[in-house]
Amino acid sequence: MAVKIGFIGSGGIAGHHMRQLDTQKGVRMVAFADVDMARAQACADHYKGRAYQDYRAMLDAEELDGVFICTPPHVHGDIEFACIERKLPMFIEKPIANNLPTAKKIARAVAEAGIITAVGYHWRYIQASVEARKALKGQTICMAVGSWCGGFPGVPWWRRKDQGGGQNIEQTTHIFDLLRYLCGEVTHVQAIYARRIMHTRMKGSTVEDVGTTNLKLASGAIASITNCCCARNWGMVGLKVITHDLVCEIDGSDGAIIPAEGARRQIPAAEGQAARVSAAFINAIKRGNPALVASDYADALKTLAVTIAAAQAAESKELVRVPRV
Ligand SMILES: NC(=O)c1ccc[n+]([C@@H]2O[C@H](COP(=O)([O-])OP(=O)(O)OC[C@H]3O[C@@H](n4cnc5c(N)ncnc54)[C@H](O)[C@@H]3O)[C@@H](O)[C@H]2O)c1
Numbered sequence: 001m002a003v004k005i006g007f008i009g010s011g012g013i014a015g016h017h018m019r020q021l022d023t024q025k026g027v028r029m030v031a032f033a034d035v036d037m038a039r040a041q042a043c044a045d046h047y048k049g050r051a052y053q054d055y056r057a058m059l060d061a062e063e064l065d066g067v068f069i070c071t072p073p074h075v076h077g078d079i080e081f082a083c084i085e086r087k088l089p090m091f092i093e094k095p096i097a098n099n100l101p102t103a104k105k106i107a108r109a110v111a112e113a114g115i116i117t118a119v120g121y122h123w124r125y126i127q128a129s130v131e132a133r134k135a136l137k138g139q140t141i142c143m144a145v146g147s148w149c150g151g152f153p154g155v156p157w158w159r160r161k162d163q164g165g166g167q168n169i170e171q172t173t174h175i176f177d178l179l180r181y182l183c184g185e186v187t188h189v190q191a192i193y194a195r196r197i198m199h200t201r202m203k204g205s206t207v208e209d210v211g212t213t214n215l216k217l218a219s220g221a222i223a224s225i226t227n228c229c230c231a232r233n234w235g236m237v238g239l240k241v242i243t244h245d246l247v248c249e250i251d252g253s254d255g256a257i258i259p260a261e262g263a264r265r266q267i268p269a270a271e272g273q274a275a276r277v278s279a280a281f282i283n284a285i286k287r288g289n290p291a292l293v294a295s296d297y298a299d300a301l302k303t304l305a306v307t308i309a310a311a312q313a314a315e316s317k318e319l320v321r322v323p324r325v
Contacts, residue, residue, distance in 0.1 A: 009070035098165035119300035125276035128255025132248035150235035
């Protein structure tokens with residue numbers, strides 16, 4: 001029997017997941033909800049499902065095996081609680097919220113209900129990350145250097161700090177998460193953010209457009225992650241992990257392992273790797289095994305705690321301890 005999926009939020013990233021799910025066997029996309037009914041309807045027409053403007057009506061009417069929650073960062077809370085009440089497995093796009101209290105409440109409810117969750121930290125699934133994790137086993141990680149530098153996303157909520165949360169919480173979160181995945185937990189952060197130009201170019205923009213964050217890890221390693229969203233037609237996005245014996249580079253879709261001696265090993269994107277993040281969730285549902293996903297709600301909460309701590313550090317200009325969540 002095919003796994004029946006519903007979407008809450010049928011915008012940009014939802015469309016990406018729909019295209020990936022469409023390539024997978026044993027999945028049917030049956031229902032699509034969006035406050036913008038035209039978007040839900042377009043998806044329903046394309047995938048031969050039903051459209052809803054109110055996600056609650058969708059949850060009441062449909063017999064779903066799982067949902068993809070692909071709403072902006074400020075639209076989390078009621079949606080998750082409605083799904084948890086129905087014991088529905090949830091795939092939630094990162095960031096899981098734009099604030100810690102909401103995410104902590106959801107995490108508690110998820111744990112109590114014992115449902116399968118997955119979060120859209122797809123960098124964990126790319127071949128370069130899989131190989132880097134293997135190569136780093138047993139190595140003393142000295143340092144990591146990461147960045148998400150590039151242009152300004154066009155979706156309207158992104159420019160509002162009270163909605164998207166700012167670049168680190170919303171976007172660079174992928175790099176913070178990958179740092180945790182490859183190098184372990186972060187205990188302290190320092191950060192400097194500034195607004196240089198985008199508030200003059202994007203009407204209503206309240207987000208900082210440059211920043212740099214220093215991080216101290218539980219292992220004793222240190223890291224630095226730089227972000228900007230002010231550059232037109234240029235980008236520098238990725239993470240480099242440095243040890244005495246090797247360096248791992250991850251660049252979004254591919255990467256490399258560079259040993260101190262011997263040849264650099266390039267790791268190209270694996271075929272179909274873009275589908276891995278959604279396929280892992282579908283497989284977890286099929287097999288009833290939450291361990292098949294590389295990022296679940298409880299783990300994503302820890303990444304959110306780091307990016308929120310960085311925002312607090314930028315505000316207070318102090319070294320901030322990352323809360324244990
Ligand atoms: N994993 C990735 O690489 C990646 C890439 C892009 C976006 N994202 C994440 O996905 C999320 C959505 O981003 P997007 O680019 O798709 O945004 P988007 O604005 O294109 O789509 C969001 C959709 O949610 C709908 N929506 C808002 N409130 C709703 C509600 N209460 N009920 C139902 N629908 C509602 C909007 O109408 C819109 O169609 C963000 O958290 C973003 O960070 C992740």
